[in-house]
Amino acid sequence: xxxxxxxxxxxxxxxxxxxxxxxxxxxxxxxxxxxxxxxxxxxxxxxxxxxxxxxxxxxxxxxxxxxxxxxxxxxxxxxxxxxxxxxxxxxxxxxxxxxxxxxxxxxxxxxxxxxxxxxxxxxxxxxxxxxxxxxxxxxxxxxxxxxxxxxx
Amino acid sequence: xxxxxxxxxxxxxxxxxxxxxxxxxxxxxxxxxxxxxxxxxxxxxxxxxxxxxxxxxxxxxxxxxxxxxxxxxxxxxxxxxxxxxxxxxxxxxxxxxxxxxxxxxxxxxxxxxxxxxxxxxxxxxxxxxxxxxxxxxxxxxx
Numbered sequence: 001x002x003x004x005x006x007x008x009x010x011x012x013x014x015x016x017x018x019x020x021x022x023x024x025x026x027x028x029x030x031x032x033x034x035x036x037x038x039x040x041x042x043x044x045x046x047x048x049x050x051x052x053x054x055x056x057x058x059x060x061x062x063x064x065x066x067x068x069x070x071x072x073x074x075x076x077x078x079x080x081x082x083x084x085x086x087x088x089x090x091x092x093x094x095x096x097x098x099x100x101x102x103x104x105x106x107x108x109x110x111x112x113x114x115x116x117x118x119x120x121x122x123x124x125x126x127x128x129x130x131x132x133x134x135x136x137x138x139x140x141x142x143x144x145x146x147x148x149x150x151x152x
Numbered sequence: 153x154x155x156x157x158x159x160x161x162x163x164x165x166x167x168x169x170x171x172x173x174x175x176x177x178x179x180x181x182x183x184x185x186x187x188x189x190x191x192x193x194x195x196x197x198x199x200x201x202x203x204x205x206x207x208x209x210x211x212x213x214x215x216x217x218x219x220x221x222x223x224x225x226x227x228x229x230x231x232x233x234x235x236x237x238x239x240x241x242x243x244x245x246x247x248x249x250x251x252x253x254x255x256x257x258x259x260x261x262x263x264x265x266x267x268x269x270x271x272x273x274x275x276x277x278x279x280x281x282x283x284x285x286x287x288x289x290x291x292x293x294x
Contacts, residue, residue: 022160053165067178
């Protein structure tokens with residue numbers, strides 16, 4: 001239960017930050033991305049503010065033996081810069097540039113109950129689930145299994 | 153028209169950094185929204201619990217903050233896209249962020265803060281691609 005309370009509080013503060021910063025406003029995001037037009041640099045301040053706080057904070061936290069409420073830290077497993085990263089970031093960039101909405105603000109905008117927020121989040125979840133299904137299917141395909149056996 | 157809001161955006165960014173710090177400090181987790189939401193599917197009950205709590209927190213915080221913003225500012229203008237456009241963009245965002253294992257929060261804030269080469273690359277790629285798309289839709293096709 002305490003882990004859920006902490007996660008709820010983190011999500012709550014995160015959302016307040018997203019709204020306060022202007023990230024939930026699609027036209028503001030698009031104005032940041034519009035370098036050839038009437039460029040609005042505000043969103044650089046969002047990333048700057050967040051990194052200025054999180055970079056020292058995460059270093060300090062990482063020196064602790066464990067998190068407060070869980071037995072271990074769940075750091076991302078080390079990976080190379082692979083095709084999935086490059087293609088994925090490219091596809092995400094296309095979607096972000098079209099709609100002006102990334103995953104956090106998309107979820108937050110659900111509270112407006114606006115049809116565009118609902119359609120966008122529904123489609124985003126569909127994309128996420130499709131990839132999950134594809135990952136599971138592809139790891140059970142015979143040729144992939146053989147390839148993994150070869151690598152191992 | 154949108155206004156330049158350096159103060160609000162910095163304060164908002166600081167909140168995001170603090171929230172990510174809180175999740176790392178208490179739960180030992182990275183505050184990447186696409187990872188947290190994507191991990192809801194096919195996860196164990198314990199995994200599902202904290203992830204859903206974070207999403208409910210996003211909705212609760214968003215509800216309060218958007219209600220406050222709308223009494224003091226003009227309501228946010230909606231997305232300029234048609235329904236078909238929204239579906240295409242939504243699927244691309246969902247698929248792309250899970251394939252790249254991170255979005256604006258996971259790679260753009262948390263990963264860059266840890267000086268991860270993968271996150272620097274991902275952020276440079278999605279920023280550049282998004283800017284290129286905006287250039288085409290606003291200055292080439294328009």
